[in-house]
Amino acid sequence: MRYLILSDIHANLEGLEKCLEAAKEKYDKVICLGDLVGYGPDPNAVIIRVREIAQVIIRGNHDKACCGLSDAAEFNPLAKIGTDWTRAQLTPEHNEFLRNLPVGP
Template sequence: MKYAIISDIHGNLEALDSVLAEIDKRGADTIVCLGDIVGYGPNPNECVETVKSRAEITLAGNHDYAPLGKLDLSYFNPWARRAIEWTAEHLTEDSISFLQNLPLRAELDGFTIVHSTPLEPDQWNYITTIGEAVSNFAEFDSQICFIGHSHVPTVIAVDEKQDFRVLKDNPLEIRDQLRYIINVGSVGQPRDFNPRAAFGLYDNEEKRFELVRVPYNIGETQSKILSSGLPAFLAERLELGQ
């Protein structure tokens, strides 16, 4: 089965629509969303409705919980905090109902999914380095754990001898003797200095993962952010991929 794995949409409808068009073009069987549907971007309700209708399973991210009053906003930087407050003011009852019931983690067909980290997913920590990954491999039994949260695509693998490595291959052959933590990047706010939307494609029969990048109408999203009253920095960062 071919899984499309999306994460960190952040209210960016133009990016989400472009990613879904590419997913359809590539013939994915199932869409999985790792959370952070809302926050930062100008179309939270439209993105919630789209994910609700298209994704087989959706997890909660910290930006999904925060507008519902489930997280202390002092944890967030000023731009994120203002965006959360704006999002809370604009979410519909249907969106709130959907977001508040999302799980933090799930086990699928031979792989694990979580927004942040398999170790204490409700603490919203990051995995961006081998050092941060080491303790997390003990927290899932499957061969692969797919994550989001950092907005930076990353693949960290470990073998039976506990030799850890960062892998850059794309597409990536999933080898039986390795276990993986794979960050699929961000649909709506990439931070790896590549402004194109990102998502992952995982084929569990061919044992193959591909990070896919998709261009979208950044200018349209920027215009919406500026006209909505959200911080201008949230528009500016999109074209920089940071």
């Protein structure tokens, strides 16, 4: 069994697609270790894409903050701005999806 492990995508759809292209489908399962959103311009599109390909997805600290489960108080000022922007962009469905992801270590 070959696994493709993804993490810290941070709403960078272009970067995610480049990683998938580089992997050339030489994997059996995809596991995402969190931080689908935060910082980048495409939070909803990244969530859609990761849901299409990943068999396991774990909620990261940026996912937790962006869906409102934490206040991002420990984030640096730029990350806090990104969190606030992402919160405003997320669809209600994607916000709920992030809220319901299992928690990582």
